[in-house]
Amino acid sequence: MNWTLALPEIALACAGLVILLVGVIPGRNTFFGCTMAVIGALLLAAVLVLGQPEGTALGGLYVADAFSGFMKILALLGAALGLVLALDFNRRESLDRFEFPVLALFATTGMMVMVSANDLMAVYMGLELLSLPLYVIAAFDRDNGRSAEAGLKYFVLGALASGLLLYGVSLVYGFAGTTNFDRLADVFSGNGGVPAGVVVGLVFVVAGLIFKVSAVPFHMWTPDVYEGAPTPVTAFFAAAPKVAAVALLARVLLGPFGDLAAQWQQVIILASLGSMLLGAFAAVGQRNIKRLMAYSSIGHVGYALMGLAVVSDEGLRGLAIYMLIYMLMNIGTFAILVGMRRRGRAVERIEDLAGLGGTDLGRALWMTVFMFSMAGIPPLAGFFGKLYVFLAAVQGGFWTLAVVGVLTSVVSAYYYLRIVKVMFFDEAPAEGGLDATTPGLAAVTATTGIFNLVFCLYPAPLLLAAGLAAAALLG
């Protein structure tokens, strides 16, 4: 029984239980202490992931390889940074309850299980372990109607997606006779057609997963949930779970259903095209910056899915590197959005950033870096993310994807530039600029900002890691 392979997940789950217990005991507020403990646990898990040997465990339910390692590190990093963002915000908004970091920790455990799933049952278990805490923290600001609405919407639609997924899984199981990825792959590798039931089941599985990555056509929940949830929760949603869900989608499609690529490829191509177009055009008219980020994240998922749609080593490498860069751009941007306060009150309209270039040049410059990076302008990291997925698309001859991708990136450049314009070209409103940011947020902004700036100097090691991750999944 080689359960030690799953040590990172086990450690995280145990840490979650312990922190939950410890958090309850003292009479005073333990939010800060619990958050720190959770961040510590996440970092510990990251160290364990780095030292993890490869192989399958727990009766074939669990797999550890270079791909899972890469994606887990991303998810853990995203979760830890997301919690740093919540520290100050939650205290000011009286959301500083210790359950928040603990729920985030359980969600992260769910992500780890998803990334390492080697069986459709494990997929479902990980997905639910991720989703249930997320439903709760979306509604964490329970006295706020919008937050409660976000939580409820997310829950109802999420439950629907889980239902779709489960239905698809049962169809696949019914026709293939197994839920284990390796044996599914064996079943489908034989020549001869696949039963129609498997294809239907596959489509349902893909639909359920596409909901989780918030790609078109199952994106409808994203803008409302992103807008309604407290800002650090939105930051958390946009970073870690997205990485895990994309990783899971890649593993499910390329692992057990790898030989059915012809069946699911069009679905992913359509989802990618739709997401890029919607992300570009729907964001143009937004006034709320969190809503804008929601559409922007839909667009980014479209680019990432392009890497999956081409079904190649290069594509998967592009996807891995894209998720890395996307996660860090997003966390950096949200570090600035979380800190958007005027006279102590959180604000989230785009116009609230007006004149930031005059009142707080440093923050405005970092925001500019993130916006240009998201728009994919060299020499910033976002450009390289797009470069590698476009390269894979061109290599595979997917010209439609590539052309639509570059054209939508021009359209989306418009709304990213609009934020730069508001910060630098417009005057600060009469009631004064934004309040000063906190050291924690400033540190996250600066770290992710520097990453975006210097990625171009020495990208080789990260590319190598992404390449190994891709090879592990396809090899």
Next chain:
Amino acid sequence: MNAAGFPILSLLTFLPLVGAAIILSVRGDAAVVAQNARWTALWTSLVVFVLSLILWARFDHGTADFQFVERLEWLPAFGVGYHMGVDGISVLFILLSTALTPICILASWEAIGTRVREFMVAFLVLETMMVGMFSALDFVLFYIFFEGVLIPMFLIIGVWGHDRRVYAAFKLFLYTLLGSVLMLLALLYLWYTAGTTDIPELFRHRIPAAAQTWIFFAFLASFAVKVPMWPVHTWLPDAHVEAPTAGSVILAGVLLKMGAYGFLRFSLPMLPDASATFAPLIFALSVIAVIYTSLVALAQDNMKKLIAYSSVAHMGIVTIGIFTFNAQGISGALFTMLAHGVVSSALFLCVGVLYDRRHSLEIASYGGVAKIMPGYALVFMLFTMASVGLPGTANFVGEFLVIVGAWRVNPWVALGAATGMILGAAYMLLLYRRIAFGRITRDDLRALLDLSPREYAIFVPLVLLTLWMGVYPQSFLSFFTASVAGLVERHEAALGAARLAAGM
């Protein structure tokens, strides 16, 4: 190591960033910070300029090979490297960039009163991008600099521009980006078919004729917007009118050359068949640009818009020269680019002098300036004449060579280019007459001061350069003779091979 003994091109490229970092790190009182920013930017750009003179001194005129080459591993697994170097085609543009930057900083000394620190940082970053673009010998590296130029330029126009600056900044950015991303796709195609993005190696890589057409149009989308060619030139007048003086100068002086440089560096050597096939298209667009924009320039009431349209016309002559594929035409195009870089920059500076005093760009606001500002009138006249192409000034040599080259290919094209020169004389002289001569109808003009010592310091080098280029063009032509000969030879060899293949 290279002829300079140290990595000079990297130093030239990244030294401005060091200056920018110093400026950003200065804290304290606003006025002190602004003054420090100005001086730091000026000294940085002057040091860069002096260093770039090493290129002038040590450049070997006798070879078409790349010189001062630097090479570092960057992404070895992908065939992408950090590869810098210059040949006769690019070396003078680096000098043009490094020479214009201190001039622009001087020109903004008083004109830019708000957010001086940010302006100087943006300008130094812009210099990095420009120099890097002309020295990049790797396509990915080139693309990074080529696109990176947009970020500081967007901010310079958007923050320090005039009334419609936001519109102009967005138009510049999105137009150029749209063109560039199509080039990116072509770049990706080349990257994976050739397995490398090293430019000298791509020269040796033969691209099938069918693919050449697509790549040619993808490149055209990008370079035509940058040049700009008719009918995608409409961003330029807006950008020029709204940009601050220094922004206009660098836009006209260097950024407009990026498109033409792209044709010379990529389209011609890598896509010889498609270039030859579509040369008539380029000729047609260029001749339309020359004649149409000259006529439009005649009708302008805004000084900057007039000069902007004249830039489109001059760049039309440049693209004609490039696609003649003979030594005269290409040398003429290169020379015109340099001359236009000096002369139109100077014209925008002349406009800036008036704007600083009167805050109006309308031609009708002026008249009789020659009586009030004699020194200025003299300088302005010299550059007007140079822009018209008077023999003895810079533009004449280049345009003459282009027309000679074009005549050998197609006399009608040469006729079109020559018509443009005649119309150019009409609108430039008209502009000069309406501003400098005539009765002084407005009393507020009488109080205008003639050029200040700082402004003389700006104009004197440009005047000397214009006359030097006009009187002794050989000292510039000799830089690119070998490279142009190499380019033409390679082009003909490639075409010959293609014809041979078609004949068999």
